[in-house]
Amino acid sequence: MAEARIRPRRRFDIRLWLAGGWLLLALLAAIFAPVIAPQDPLAQDLMFERLPPFWMEGAEPGFWLGTDSLGRDLLSRLIYGGRVAFIVAFAAAFAACLVGSTLGLISGYFGGWPDRIISRVVDIWMAFPPVLFAILLVAVFGTGLGSVIIAIAVIDWTRFCRVIRAEAMSQARMDYVENARIAGFGRLRIMVAEVLPNVLPSIVALLSLEMGIAVIVEAILSFVNLSISTDDPTWGGIIAEGRLSIHQAWWVLVFPLVALFLTVLSFSQFGEGLKTRFDPVLR
Amino acid sequence: MTACLDISGLSATLGDGRRILRSVSLTVEPGEVRALVGESGAGKSMIGKAVLGVLPPSVRIVEGSIRLEGQDLGALSPRDRRRVIGAKTALIPQDPLTALNPSRRVGPQMTDRLVHILGWAGDRADRRVRQLLDEVHIREPDRVMRAYPHELSGGMRQRVLIAAAFAAEPRLIVADEPTTALDVTVQKQILRLIALLQKEHGTAILFVTHDLGVVAKISQKVTVLYAGKVVEEADATRLFADPRHPYTRALMAATPRYTDPFASLLPVDETVLAGLAAEIADADRRWEAGHG
Numbered sequence A: 001m002a003e004a005r006i007r008p009r010r011r012f013d014i015r016l017w018l019a020g021g022w023l024l025l026a027l028l029a030a031i032f033a034p035v036i037a038p039q040d041p042l043a044q045d046l047m048f049e050r051l052p053p054f055w056m057e058g059a060e061p062g063f064w065l066g067t068d069s070l071g072r073d074l075l076s077r078l079i080y081g082g083r084v085a086f087i088v089a090f091a092a093a094f095a096a097c098l099v100g101s102t103l104g105l106i107s108g109y110f111g112g113w114p115d116r117i118i119s120r121v122v123d124i125w126m127a128f129p130p131v132l133f134a135i136l137l138v139a140v141f142g143t144g145l146g147s148v149i150i151a152i153a154v155i156d157w158t159r160f161c162r163v164i165r166a167e168a169m170s171q172a173r174m175d176y177v178e179n180a181r182i183a184g185f186g187r188l189r190i191m192v193a194e195v196l197p198n199v200l201p202s203i204v205a206l207l208s209l210e211m212g213i214a215v216i217v218e219a220i221l222s223f224v225n226l227s228i229s230t231d232d233p234t235w236g237g238i239i240a241e242g243r244l245s246i247h248q249a250w251w252v253l254v255f256p257l258v259a260l261f262l263t264v265l266s267f268s269q270f271g272e273g274l275k276t277r278f279d280p281v282l283r
Numbered sequence B: 001m002t003a004c005l006d007i008s009g010l011s012a013t014l015g016d017g018r019r020i021l022r023s024v025s026l027t028v029e030p031g032e033v034r035a036l037v038g039e040s041g042a043g044k045s046m047i048g049k050a051v052l053g054v055l056p057p058s059v060r061i062v063e064g065s066i067r068l069e070g071q072d073l074g075a076l077s078p079r080d081r082r083r084v085i086g087a088k089t090a091l092i093p094q095d096p097l098t099a100l101n102p103s104r105r106v107g108p109q110m111t112d113r114l115v116h117i118l119g120w121a122g123d124r125a126d127r128r129v130r131q132l133l134d135e136v137h138i139r140e141p142d143r144v145m146r147a148y149p150h151e152l153s154g155g156m157r158q159r160v161l162i163a164a165a166f167a168a169e170p171r172l173i174v175a176d177e178p179t180t181a182l183d184v185t186v187q188k189q190i191l192r193l194i195a196l197l198q199k200e201h202g203t204a205i206l207f208v209t210h211d212l213g214v215v216a217k218i219s220q221k222v223t224v225l226y227a228g229k230v231v232e233e234a235d236a237t238r239l240f241a242d243p244r245h246p247y248t249r250a251l252m253a254a255t256p257r258y259t260d261p262f263a264s265l266l267p268v269d270e271t272v273l274a275g276l277a278a279e280i281a282d283a284d285r286r287w288e289a290g291h292g
Helices: A014-031 A074-110 A112-127 A130-141 A145-172 A175-183 A187-223 A235-244 A251-278 B044-052 B078-088 B106-117 B122-135 B141-146 B154-167 B184-201 B212-218 B236-241 B246-253 B270-291
Strands: B005-013 B019-028 B033-037 B060-068 B089-092 B172-176 B204-209 B221-226 B229-235
Touching (some): A074 A187, A130 A145, A175 B089, B033 B044, B044 B060, B078 B106, B106 B122, B106 B154, B122 B154, B204 B212, B221 B246
Parallel strands (some): B033 B204, B033 B221
C-alpha cells in the first residue's frame, strides 16, 4: 500500500540569510538611529570638511566613513537616510500590494467585465513613464514623506495587479476550484480560501521586490530634490551632493550607492528566498 | 419511486451553435451504478458537468431537463441550484493531482463541505472524515489529514478524494473517469474501493468512462454515447451478452482483453461510422425542423 512520502529536509538557503541579515542590520540601524549614529547628521563643521574614511591618511576618529563638503559625518547621515528609505519601502510597498493584489485577484478569478475594466486601466497606467509620473505626482501633492509614499503606491500597484491576475487566472481553471463550486461554496469564499493561498508566495516575493523598487524611486526623487525636506538626509540626496565633489571626496558618492545597492539587492533576493520557502510544492 | 437522477431530452450547444449534446435521456435509480461510455469528445464529461452545475460558460443548455430526486435544476434560482447540488451530489474527479489544493492541508479540504455547507460541528466532521479514510484503507488518517497533497502518492490522493466524496453522504456521485490518470495496478484497487463503498453506502453513481472493461466490473446499467447522442442503453449483462447497436459491437471489439492479449484490436469499422454519421445527421435535421 502506498505510504505518505517523507517530508524532504529543508535546504539551508544562504541567499535568504545573507539578504535577510543585511536588511535586519540596516533596519535596526534605522530604527535606533539616534542611539547608534556617532554624530549629529546635521551638524556642520568646516574644520572637518571632506575627511576620508577611517583607513585612509588624515581620518579622524569618530568619523568612520569620513565627512562631506560641509563637514557632516557620512555614516550618521547614511543611518538617518536609511530611516526614510525603510519607511517609504514598507509603507509604499504595502499600499501598492494591497490595492494591486486585490484588483489582480478579482480580475483574474472573476474574469468577464471586472477583468476587462481592470485590465484596460492597468494598460493605460503602464503607458506612463514611471519616474516622470512620480515626479508629476509629487509636484502635484507637494514634497514630503506622505506624498512620496502615495506616488509610489499609485504608480506601482499595476506590478502586483498584472502578476496576481495571471496567477489567479490559472488557479481559477484548477479542478479544486471546480470541486469547491460543486460543494456549493460562493465565489468570494473560493477566491479567498482556495485561490489566495496559492498566489500568496508570489505576493510575498513581489512585496519584497517592490520594497527595493520603492527605495530606488525614493532615492531618485530625493536626487532631484523632490522627496522630503532638504534638511533631512536621504540616500538620494547624499548621492546628489557626492556627485559634486567626486574628485575631492569619492566616498561621499560611493558609500550611499553601496548602501542603496545592497538594500535593493537584498530585498529582491529575500523575496525570491521567501517565495521558495512559502511554496509547499517547491520547498 | 423517483429516480435519483433523471435527465430527459437534454440538448446543449457551443457558442457557435454546434450541438454537443443531442436529446440525451438517462436515469440513475437510487443505489444504482450507471455507466456512461463513449470515446473522447462524445460529450460524456459534459453530461457530468451539467449535472454538477459546472458547465463551461461557452456551453448552453437549449432544451431538456435535469432532475435530482425529482427536483428540476433548471427551474431553481442559481443560488438554490448551488445549494441542492452541493447537498445531494459529489464528484470523484479524473485527475487526483489537480483536484486537491496544493497549498492547503488535506484534512481541512475534506471537512470543508461538512462544516461550511452542511453546518456540522468541527469535531463531528473530523470524526466522519477519519472514519471514511479508514474505509478507503488509509492506515494513518491523522498523518494524512495533516499532510499537504504533494506529500501523498497519486493513489493515496485518489483514495482521499473518494473518501471526501462519500463523507457527506450524497445521493449521487459523479465519477468522471476516476481511474484514467492512475497506473494500471492502482486502477484496479481504486475501482474495487469505489464499488465497495458504493455498496456499503448505497449511493447512486453516474460513472463516466471510455473503458468498457471498467464498465463490466462496476455497473448495472450502461448508456453508450456517440457524438452527444445516446446510441444504446441497456442492463450491463444484456449489453455485454448481446450488443445491439453496431457501434457498441465495434467498441467491444476494440477493447483489449487480459485473457487474450495477442488478439488484434479492431478499430471501429468505417461502415459503422458512416451509419452513425447518417443517424446523427438525421437526428439534427429533425431537431432543426422542430425548432425552425
